[in-house]
Amino acid sequence: MDRIIVRGSGPLRGEVAVSGSKNSCLALMAATLLAPGETVLTNVPRLRDVDAMLEILRALGARAEWEGEGAHSVRIDASRIHNPEAPYELVRKMRASFLVLGPLLARCGTARVSEPGGCAIGVRPVDQHLKGFEALGAKLQLDHGYVDASAVKLTGARIAFDISTVNGTQNVMMAACLADGETVLENAAREPEVVELAEFLLKMGADVRGGGTDRISIRGVSRLRAVRHRVAGDRIEAGTLLGAAVATQGDICVQGVDPAHLESTLDKFRECGAEIETRPTEVRLRMPQRPRAVRVVTAPFPGFATDMQAQLMAVLCVAEGSSVVTERVFENRFMHVPELQRMGADIHKEGACAIIRGVDRLCGTDVMASDLRAGAALVIAGLAAEGQTIVHRVYHIDRGYESIETKLSAVGAAIHRESVETVVAKAA
Numbered sequence: 001m002d003r004i005i006v007r008g009s010g011p012l013r014g015e016v017a018v019s020g021s022k023n024s025c026l027a028l029m030a031a032t033l034l035a036p037g038e039t040v041l042t043n044v045p046r047l048r049d050v051d052a053m054l055e056i057l058r059a060l061g062a063r064a065e066w067e068g069e070g071a072h073s074v075r076i077d078a079s080r081i082h083n084p085e086a087p088y089e090l091v092r093k094m095r096a097s098f099l100v101l102g103p104l105l106a107r108c109g110t111a112r113v114s115e116p117g118g119c120a121i122g123v124r125p126v127d128q129h130l131k132g133f134e135a136l137g138a139k140l141q142l143d144h145g146y147v148d149a150s151a152v153k154l155t156g157a158r159i160a161f162d163i164s165t166v167n168g169t170q171n172v173m174m175a176a177c178l179a180d181g182e183t184v185l186e187n188a189a190r191e192p193e194v195v196e197l198a199e200f201l202l203k204m205g206a207d208v209r210g211g212g213t214d215r216i217s218i219r220g221v222s223r224l225r226a227v228r229h230r231v232a233g234d235r236i237e238a239g240t241l242l243g244a245a246v247a248t249q250g251d252i253c254v255q256g257v258d259p260a261h262l263e264s265t266l267d268k269f270r271e272c273g274a275e276i277e278t279r280p281t282e283v284r285l286r287m288p289q290r291p292r293a294v295r296v297v298t299a300p301f302p303g304f305a306t307d308m309q310a311q312l313m314a315v316l317c318v319a320e321g322s323s324v325v326t327e328r329v330f331e332n333r334f335m336h337v338p339e340l341q342r343m344g345a346d347i348h349k350e351g352a353c354a355i356i357r358g359v360d361r362l363c364g365t366d367v368m369a370s371d372l373r374a375g376a377a378l379v380i381a382g383l384a385a386e387g388q389t390i391v392h393r394v395y396h397i398d399r400g401y402e403s404i405e406t407k408l409s410a411v412g413a414a415i416h417r418e419s420v421e422t423v424v425a426k427a428a
């Protein structure tokens with residue numbers, strides 16, 4: 001019930017560090033199931049999704065906990081997995097839980113995992129994951145919304161994905177690490193989160209080559225070991241903070257991220273007129289004037305990230321001229337459009353395209369987050385709007401942003417959170 005209150009407060013200025021990558025971290029946590037012993041992950045973002053993954057790992061029998069109050073590191077010991085089942089009530093909280101299927105199948109020879117089902121942004125089937133496991137020789141049964149998988153021993157195979165899928169590539173890559181022989185993944189996803197998982201598996205003793213290309217080969221080994229690993233900075237969080245600087249014509253430096261992980265986003269902000277300097281772990285962005293309109297089509301990495309689409313649309317609402325945003329990765333990822341229109345944005349949707357005519361100024365009002373990135377877009381719009389914007393259903397934002405209001409106020413935003421108690425007290 002928390003809500004975030006934003007006031008348009010002029011150009012953002014200053015330095016801010018991002019947290020570790022949510023999407024990378026979730027896959028690394030699932031991968032710890034592949035080996036006995038204690039893994040320590042550092043630079044872990046304190047997010048609802050990370051808590052959900054810790055809960056799943058504990059339900060499977062692993063010891064999985066934060067290294068103390070407020071810590072940004074977790075300790076996971078998957079020596080004993082006494083119950084390779086991920087139940088619906090846990091999986092429905094967080095789709096990426098489905099990533100435990102590959103490691104469980106490889107390590108235990110059996111797994112029962114609830115199908116994740118669709119979400120606000122699309123149907124999101126897992127057919128490519130299942131295709132990969134079957135190719136490795138697993139027996140699969142779909143039973144009342146669960147995937148029952150078993151294999152005495154997985155065997156390497158050539159798997160060509162019909163569509164580039166991040167979690168599909170990760171899930172099958174993990175399973176193949178303990179299979180007999182070689183597996184080749186064709187049309188594999190090239191996202192930085194896939195590359196980081198490949199690096200993590202290599203550290204654990206796996207034989208993985210080609211991470212970051214669309215052809216990954218994995219030669220199975222008999223066992224893996226637990227390791228210590230620092231999670232990379234969150235490229236989408238970095239892109240979101242930089243987007244807020246573009247929308248407010250600010251000048252900020254975002255630290256703790258590899259600029260190569262968000263090159264397509266930086267290119268688009270340059271097209272909008274931003275001046276960008278990069279160093280190995282930071283990006284400085286200066287926006288000397290009102291953003292220019294652009295055209296963008298979302299695509300798998302290295303294309304423009306669908307997870308940045310809503311935030312860019314918020315920027316384009318106040319750009320000079322008409323922009324066209326085409327969403328090609330998910331079929332229902334324009335839930336933020338009606339909320340931006342409530343703020344006075346001029347957006348016309350046509351199928352997978354949205355045409356945005358930039359307006360001089362947006363007007364603050366009450367808006368509702370429908371999913372994680374849509375929520376972040378509404379916060380950006382609020383920073384570029386006149387008056388006060390109240391963003392409701394903040395729990396969506398908390399799934400992927402660690403205290404977004406603290407990060408933004410560090411660069412001068414007039415933003416704060418109102419907890420449920422405050423809201424109720426105010427209503428009384």
Ligand code: EPZ
Nearest residue numbers: 023096124125126127128129163164165166167307329330
């Ligand atoms: C990952 O989801 C991310 N999540 C998503 O981030 C991100 O939007 C997405 O990759 C694309 O970059 C995590 O890593 C936890 P996909 P994933 O499989 O792997 C279709 C965020 O905001 N598809 O690459 O589930 C699918 O429906 C989240 O942080 C199949 O048809 O996405 C989609 O249209 C949202 N069959 C397309 O492929 C399959 O078996 C790409 O999805 C798998 C996917």
